Amino acid sequence: MTAERTWTRSHLLGLEELSADEILSILDTAQSLKEVSTRSIKKVPALRGKVMVNLFFEDSTRTKTSFSLAAQRLSADVIDFSVSTSSVSKGETLRDTARNIEAMGVDVIVVRHRSSGAPLLLSQCVECSVINAGDGSHEHPTQGLLDLFTIRETFEARGKKISDLHVAIVGDIANSRVARSNIHALTKLGARVTLVGPSTLVPGDMKKIHPNIAIAHDLDAVLPQVDVINMLRIQFERLTSAAFPSVREYSRFFGLTHERLKLCRPDVLVLHPGPMNRGLEINTNVADGDHSAILRQVSNGLAVRMAVLYLCVGANSVARNLA
């Protein structure tokens, strides 16, 4: 494994600040580590003696479980911090919570928080590694990386590079940390990106994220042009006002249905970060159909999170242990 030579960070706060080489380092490390999950004993001693804490202030199925399993596959000890039964309920601040956790000898805090910037704040007040597991509408870097890994894996097998691809990100972009991480990563690796949705959810100022992205409001016109469709969840919990007249109307214009899939290239790849609103942004027969890589995204997330933990927490000490 050579990625640790180009990786010097102890935190992963977002993909915006990473170079293309750093992103490729993570993807290549994930590729090497993916094999561990196929072994009969699914463990390497890479992070033996290290401790990871999951500090999730928002609910999660995939990310939290995936980080726990990733740490266990690397032989780290894992603590799931329960926010609801902690002293956060007595008013303890995020900073104090993290500093007290760190004082128990923790090596890495994986944090999800409703406030954009919370992981950055933590990284400034603790010595240990901090990994962003999703902060507000800012970034969800490991989701962006696992999406990229899944795209690369699919299209490399067909002889194409990420820079050859056109990716549509569809739906609630304005509120989406997944979209931001995808946009940063895909554009750094040379992909063409088009954001699609109603103007309330894809306002013109989204172009400020990156000058090369395109914005479209007619999904049917975009579908025939793209290699990948990343369908995003409508985040009802983050919508501040009615962004579309009705769920039925949204689904009619922007839901990915079996009929709409017929407009696409025959080898189009369908992604969704989950959790899905089945029947709203994506229909069941598409989500579970031949073009969908939704469960493969989840499997790849494990390898990607192993890579992130390995690089941020243990890369300098573990190369000798992996052989």
Ligand code: CP
């Ligand atoms: N994609 C994602 O972040 O899912 P969870 O909210 O279940 O972690």
